[in-house]
Amino acid sequence: MIDVTNLSKRYGDKVAVEELTFQVRPGIVTGFLGPNGAGKSTTMRMILGLDAPSAGTVTVNGRRYVEHLAPLREIGALLEARAVHTGRSARNHLLAMAATSGIPRRRVDEVIDLVGLREVAGKRAGGFSLGMGQRLGIAAAMLGDPKVVMLDEPVNGLDPEGILWIRHLLKALAAEGRTVFVSSHLMSEMALTADHLIVIGRGRLIADVPVAAFVAQAAHDTVRVRSPQAAELRDLLVGPEVTVSGGEPGLLEVSGLTLQQIGDRAAAAGLTLHELSAQQTSLEEAFMTLTRDAVEYTAAPTAGDVPAGRNVR
Numbered sequence: 322m323i324d325v326t327n328l329s330k331r332y333g334d335k336v337a338v339e340e341l342t343f344q345v346r347p348g349i350v351t352g353f354l355g356p357n358g359a360g361k362s363t364t365m366r367m368i369l370g371l372d373a374p375s376a377g378t379v380t381v382n383g384r385r386y387v388e389h390l391a392p393l394r395e396i397g398a399l400l401e402a403r404a405v406h407t408g409r410s411a412r413n414h415l416l417a418m419a420a421t422s423g424i425p426r427r428r429v430d431e432v433i434d435l436v437g438l439r440e441v442a443g444k445r446a447g448g449f450s451l452g453m454g455q456r457l458g459i460a461a462a463m464l465g466d467p468k469v470v471m472l473d474e475p476v477n478g479l480d481p482e483g484i485l486w487i488r489h490l491l492k493a494l495a496a497e498g499r500t501v502f503v504s505s506h507l508m509s510e511m512a513l514t515a516d517h518l519i520v521i522g523r524g525r526l527i528a529d530v531p532v533a534a535f536v537a538q539a540a541h542d543t544v545r546v547r548s549p550q551a552a553e554l555r556d557l558l559v560g561p562e563v564t565v566s567g568g569e570p571g572l573l574e575v576s577g578l579t580l581q582q583i584g585d586r587a588a589a590a591g592l593t594l595h596e597l598s599a600q601q602t603s604l605e606e607a608f609m610t611l612t613r614d615a616v617e618y619t620a621a622p623t624a625g626d627v628p629a630g631r632n633v634r
């Protein structure tokens with residue numbers, strides 16, 4: 322369990338994280354989403370005690386990271402993909418890490434098998450591809466058999482096979498009862514990997530919501546209608562639960578009515594239709610709309626009133 326309460330971080334005048342409150346629960350994969358610069362890495366560094374909060378608290382399994390006697394057993398993390406610049410073999414790299422943390426040698430072979438690096442474990446880690454480097458980083462994170470696993474953008478730069486492998490690994494770790502917290506700026510990837518989403522924009526919480534609820538919300542359809550009598554049709558369709566917008570002459574975007582309802586009403590009024598088609602918002606579009614709102618919210622002078630934990634609208 323990760324508990325973040327009123328967490329803020331300022332670098333001089335720059336506010337990187339502002340009054341964040343959320344929990345990351347065990348047994349599920351929680352995606353940490355936000356556009357570049359939203360404050361994801363800063364939050365993760367504070368969870369690990371690598372950066373001191375300007376205000377607020379963060380605990381891992383009930384204590385601050387530095388208060389744990391064996392922190393590697395509590396949380397294993399991979400922050401930002403970066404190559405291991407070492408002449409050591411992957412196995413020796415992990416053995417050295419295990420030795421400094423009092424972790425038994427046999428655990429090194431277990432994590433090598435877990436990440437599928439057995440065949441190259443004797444090779445120089447400095448020469449690894451990005452995908453192999455990621456696997457090695459995850460092996461290092463798993464050395465302490467931690468209850469919490471936290472990965473910052475683990476799929477960045479990976480090929481489809483590597484992405485699939487990480488997706489399955491995260492689900493398997495969660496199924497073992499671990500807390501799994503993984504950041505990404507790709508909504509589509511998180512929709513496939515995560516059970517729950519924490520979305521931030523400009524350092525602020527903008528959604529704390531199950532993935533299924535976000536997807537259902539995003540799947541909200543609109544209907545595109547083309548008609549040479551668009552103005553009359555608009556008057557016919559608008560109502561308390563129906564919104565009609567139109568970007569160009571003769572085109573209407575309608576939400577709140579089905580294709581059939583629109584077609585029937587047009588026919589009853591004798592109006593001609595040239596197009597009647599369902600439009601589905603993509604997850605990525607829904608995510609961009611959500612985070613764009615947050616950016617506008619933050620830019621407003623009264624930016625102090627976004628309630629923490631507010632669900633996606």
Ligand SMILES: Nc1ncnc2c1ncn2[C@@H]1O[C@H](COP(=O)(O)OP(=O)(O)OP(=O)(O)O)[C@@H](O)[C@H]1O
Nearest residue numbers: 332335336337355356357358359360361362363364
């Ligand atoms: N050490 C620092 N000094 C000054 N500003 C910083 C520092 N670290 C981060 N920032 C700023 O804080 C904001 C949040 O950065 P952070 O790296 O946490 O975002 P992020 O969501 O992880 O984005 P990305 O996906 O691009 O890494 C950014 O505007 C960044 O420029």
